[in-house]
Amino acid sequence: MITVSGLRYRYPETAxxxxxxxxxxxxxxxxxxxxxxxxxGKSTLCYALTGYIPHFFGxxxxxxxxxxxxxxxxxxxxxxxxxxGLVFHNPFNQISGARYTVLxxxxxxxxxxxxEPGAMRxxxxxxLRATGLDGLAERSPFTLSGGEQQRLAIAAVMAxxxxxxxxxxxxxxxxxxxxxxAFEVLRGLARxxxxxxxxxxxxxxxxxxxxxxxxxxxxxxxxxxxxxxxVLAEAVDQPWGVGATQFTRAVQAARQRRLVAxxxxxxxxxxxxxxxxx
Amino acid sequence: MNSExxxxxxxxxxxxxxxxxxxxxxxxxxxxAMPTTLAVLAVFLGLLLPLAAWGRCLGAFLRTCLRVxxxxxxxxxxxxxxxxxxxxxxxxxGPFRYTLEGLLVALLFSSRLLVGLGAATLLMMVTRPxxxxxxxxxxGLPNQIAxxxxxxxxxxxxFQARAHSILDAQRSRGLETEGRxxxxxxxxxxxxxxLILSSLMEIEERAIALEARAFNRAGRRTSLISLRDTxxxxxxxxxxxxxxxxxxxxxxxxxxxx
Numbered sequence: 423m424i425t426v427s428g429l430r431y432r433y434p435e436t437a438x439x440x441x442x443x444x445x446x447x448x449x450x451x452x453x454x455x456x457x458x459x460x461x462x463g464k465s466t467l468c469y470a471l472t473g474y475i476p477h478f479f480g481x482x483x484x485x486x487x488x489x490x491x492x493x494x495x496x497x498x499x500x501x502x503x504x505x506x507g508l509v510f511h512n513p514f515n516q517i518s519g520a521r522y523t524v525l526x527x528x529x530x531x532x533x534x535x536x537x538e539p540g541a542m543r544x545x546x547x548x549x550l551r552a553t554g555l556d557g558l559a560e561r562s563p564f565t566l567s568g569g570e571q572q573r574l575a576i577a578a579v580m581a582x583x584x585x586x587x588x589x590x591x592x593x594x595x596x597x598x599x600x601x602x603x604a605f606e607v608l609r610g611l612a613r614x615x616x617x618x619x620x621x622x623x624x625x626x627x628x629x630x631x632x633x634x635x636x637x638x639x640x641x642x643x644x645x646x647x648x649x650x651x652x653v654l655a656e657a658v659d660q661p662w663g664v665g666a667t668q669f670t671r672a673v674q675a676a677r678q679r680r681l682v683a684x685x686x687x688x689x690x691x692x693x694x695x696x697x698x699x700x
Numbered sequence: 701m702n703s704e705x706x707x708x709x710x711x712x713x714x715x716x717x718x719x720x721x722x723x724x725x726x727x728x729x730x731x732x733a734m735p736t737t738l739a740v741l742a743v744f745l746g747l748l749l750p751l752a753a754w755g756r757c758l759g760a761f762l763r764t765c766l767r768v769x770x771x772x773x774x775x776x777x778x779x780x781x782x783x784x785x786x787x788x789x790x791x792x793x794g795p796f797r798y799t800l801e802g803l804l805v806a807l808l809f810s811s812r813l814l815v816g817l818g819a820a821t822l823l824m825m826v827t828r829p830x831x832x833x834x835x836x837x838x839x840g841l842p843n844q845i846a847x848x849x850x851x852x853x854x855x856x857x858x859f860q861a862r863a864h865s866i867l868d869a870q871r872s873r874g875l876e877t878e879g880r881x882x883x884x885x886x887x888x889x890x891x892x893x894x895l896i897l898s899s900l901m902e903i904e905e906r907a908i909a910l911e912a913r914a915f916n917r918a919g920r921r922t923s924l925i926s927l928r929d930t931x932x933x934x935x936x937x938x939x940x941x942x943x944x945x946x947x948x949x950x951x952x953x954x955x956x957x958x
Contacts, residue, residue, distance in 0.1 A: 478911065500917040532924075533924060536920040539923065
């Protein structure tokens with residue numbers, strides 16, 4: 423579904439590439455997390471997968487990005503939008519400002535795609551129910567809290583039913599319950615609709631519990647790619663600035679004090695930690 | 701205000717946005733075409749007031765007209781009265797003469813302004829801007845222009861809220877924002893700078909968000925809101941347009957004859 427080969431990208435008027443030789447392949451229906459320190463290239467990768475790079479940001483791009491059968495370099499972003507959705511971390515700026523209610527806001531993208539009104543209402547309400555916003559359908563989008571606006575941004579893109587969904591820190595303003603709900607919605611989408619999902623996050627615990635695969639970006643390079651537990655355990659000893667969950671840290675400390683066996687694989691979730699300590 | 705009004709639909713609210721727009725345009729044309737103050741006021745009393753009553757917003761409509769018109773009316777009466785030459789002096793203040801002719805011109809201009817502002821106000825009170833824009837887009841108005849108009853109307857309250865937040869942030873750092881005029885003026889720069897810069901930074905993200913929602917996609921668009929139109933209303937709009945044209949023609953003929 424997504425193939426990236428030899429992707430190297432530099433923003434205009436910068437010397438260092440933001441992405442430096444990325445090779446990547448993601449299958450349909452995979453839920454893939456991307457982690458990395460600030461400035462590692464996570465958002466840039468999101469923009470490259472959705473065509474904003476190079477169409478919107480300009481700059482110098484080498485290599486190839488194929489998403490859902492589209493060569494992003496040759497496909498205008500507005501045409502890609504039917505197949506590839508993007509949600510980014512600032513929810514306020516994702517409100518179109520052209521619609522007066524939450525329901526109409528969700529339907530805005532569908533109107534642009536020319537979806538018939540009956541199907542449009544059904545898809546919009548389904549997206550609102552999935553994100554827990556159906557009770558706020560008649561409210562003005564501007565009166566919602568930050569967390570509600572973030573869920574609205576997800577609902578608005580979800581309703582467009584893209585085959586590929588790219589989310590850049592989509593839960594930054596959500597509380598733990600909202601984060602869990604958002605991750606469950608995303609996993610449901612990946613499982614039931616075979617939507618391919620790529621999301622960047624700093625919340626390692628949630629990523630470890632929900633994603634199929636984890637990528638680590640460091641200084642624009644893809645330095646790790648694999649199962650979340652293996653990648654996060656490896657990241658502990660690397661200078662990637664990814665961090666570690668409290669469970670990983672706890673068992674790492676226990677291993678250093680020889681409280682657990684030397685070769686113990688570090689856990690990233692509570693269940694894994696309990697299993698190790700047992 | 702608009703969405704609140706639209707939740708209690710009445711005959712006027714239920715009209716197609718283009719029918720309401722045509723009615724208001726006819727009021728404007730009539731006000732410009734009528735040669736006397738009384739005739740212009742008759743447009744206000746005979747067309748706009750009944751429409752406002754039909755839309756169940758007569759009180760709010762009159763209050764808004766009064767609030768907006770008062771400063772214009774006072775300025776016009778003073779300026780036209782003192783600066784329009786004429787033989788009939790109503791008042792003398794040193795070298796200045798306040799003329800009857802000036803007062804009459806002021807009354808005519810004020811009445812036309814009242815109808816113009818009144819028509820625009822009433823249209824806004826009984827029509828959601830996005831519904832009007834959808835109707836105009838369906839008639840060929842570019843989608844981008846419609847978007848700019850609707851967002852400009854929606855964005856004002858959020859812009860105000862942000863200005864308040866910036867002002868609060870500056871106050872918490874010890875900036876004085878109240879008191880004498882000079883103090884208020886000094887507080888203006890630390891407010892305007894961040895307000896404009898943050899808005900400019902927002903533009904890029906908003907453009908990305910719009911693209912993600914296929915805003916610039918070519919091809920057919922649909923609408924969640926269905927705008928009900930009838931043959932009767934379509935006919936009414938044509939009649940109103942013809943009436944407007946007739947008024948313009950009559951005015952031109954009067955002007956030539958004079």
